[in-house]
Amino acid sequence: MTALRRRLSIVLLVLIALFFMADQNLLPPNYQAIMREFGISESEMGLVSSAFVATSALVTVVWGFLSDVASRKKLLLIGVYLGEIPCFLTAFVRSYWELLVMRVLTGIGIGSIIPIAYTIVADMFKGEERGRGYGYIETAFGFGILIGMVLAGIIPDWRPPFIYVSVPNLVLAPLFYLVAEEPKRGESEDALREVYMQGLEYGYRISWSVVKKSFRTLTNILIFAQGVLGTIPWGIIVYWLVSFLMVTRGMTKETATMVLLVLGIASVAGSLVGGVLGDIAERRRRGGRALLTGAAILAGMIVAIGLIVYPLPSKPTLWDWVFIVVYSLLLVQLVSYASPNVRTIISQVNPPEDRGTVFGIFNILDSVGKALGPLLGGILISYFKSIGYSPADAYMWTLIIGALFWAPCAALWLWIYRAYPRDREAVERMLRNRVEQLLGRA
Numbered sequence: 001m002t003a004l005r006r007r008l009s010i011v012l013l014v015l016i017a018l019f020f021m022a023d024q025n026l027l028p029p030n031y032q033a034i035m036r037e038f039g040i041s042e043s044e045m046g047l048v049s050s051a052f053v054a055t056s057a058l059v060t061v062v063w064g065f066l067s068d069v070a071s072r073k074k075l076l077l078i079g080v081y082l083g084e085i086p087c088f089l090t091a092f093v094r095s096y097w098e099l100l101v102m103r104v105l106t107g108i109g110i111g112s113i114i115p116i117a118y119t120i121v122a123d124m125f126k127g128e129e130r131g132r133g134y135g136y137i138e139t140a141f142g143f144g145i146l147i148g149m150v151l152a153g154i155i156p157d158w159r160p161p162f163i164y165v166s167v168p169n170l171v172l173a174p175l176f177y178l179v180a181e182e183p184k185r186g187e188s189e190d191a192l193r194e195v196y197m198q199g200l201e202y203g204y205r206i207s208w209s210v211v212k213k214s215f216r217t218l219t220n221i222l223i224f225a226q227g228v229l230g231t232i233p234w235g236i237i238v239y240w241l242v243s244f245l246m247v248t249r250g251m252t253k254e255t256a257t258m259v260l261l262v263l264g265i266a267s268v269a270g271s272l273v274g275g276v277l278g279d280i281a282e283r284r285r286r287g288g289r290a291l292l293t294g295a296a297i298l299a300g301m302i303v304a305i306g307l308i309v310y311p312l313p314s315k316p317t318l319w320d321w322v323f324i325v326v327y328s329l330l331l332v333q334l335v336s337y338a339s340p341n342v343r344t345i346i347s348q349v350n351p352p353e354d355r356g357t358v359f360g361i362f363n364i365l366d367s368v369g370k371a372l373g374p375l376l377g378g379i380l381i382s383y384f385k386s387i388g389y390s391p392a393d394a395y396m397w398t399l400i401i402g403a404l405f406w407a408p409c410a411a412l413w414l415w416i417y418r419a420y421p422r423d424r425e426a427v428e429r430m431l432r433n434r435v436e437q438l439l440g441r442a
Contacts, residue, residue, distance in 0.1 A: 013121075038095065051100060056110045064363075136272070138275065242260055252314075294411075296335070
């Protein structure tokens, strides 16, 4: 693949990821309008979002397995059309059940992007540059979610945004299929370079025995555990922050949403910066990527709690907004460093033929925390109010407790720092042995 063609392929992949993720936040800002139109309750409305999230998370394992045995280009094209056609048709539903079915079908397609994109990046970027590649994808995910939130918030009718975010991918996916060359599995690995230079093929493919063996890898287990713990704060803070600011600071919904938007932008910036700094840390010290991530999460937890307790006024002045923006972009972004570095580590402690499946499993476990967060937040708020706390204090302590889940998450990263280099070296040793076997047959 020529350098220009590779760059164009990466740009197209990033754009596809962006528009796929733009679909994520189209419904929540319009819950009230949809409930009025279809005459449904909050529980029925919540079922639509829950079904969508659960479907997209569960099918990542299927897409991940397929990405380990079939052409990623073809799978991505199929996944885009399976997701974006029902997304487009969501704009024309006329009943609650049609809406529910369209969201489930959309989730089936959207579940494809994570394992397929991550395995493509793993084979396009060398190990020491892979954090940057995953940073691109994570940044696209973040901006996509922000774009969807803005579209859903500023367009009066809830239907058109589904058309706006689906149509671009119906064009971008075929372009990617035509432009990109299918990256060979493992071609970016230093250990396999000689194999491909001699025109040989890395013929190893996934098997269930290999999958079972891969889950005995300590780094995988620790990555899965930190994913569950590390996403609970996101589920609590992101879902309850607007209500917290309205109840404790007296902000309007619009002002509180703007604060959340600033934090979202900082999170996107953290995904990109964290990937680049992770690459630098790893070049300087074996396992440095894990050490950086753990330190960033711990520091990010402290500054997040600082923002929660800081007495923002109900009507922020210009200087208040400057403070929020600067504080978020410089400090709050630290908690997002894990995102690209997790993907990089998974790609380095698992052989090329297993990565898609492992990414799929990780995505499911990563979604456990995101799903638990909103529910746990609601339970904590109700509990604090039941024992006599004021609503303002109940919200504040709930968000603080939510942020504290980042402490055990950061501690796990110290363990990952010790396990990751050993497991990475084991995979590199395995690949070198396979290279010797392949070259011996040539």
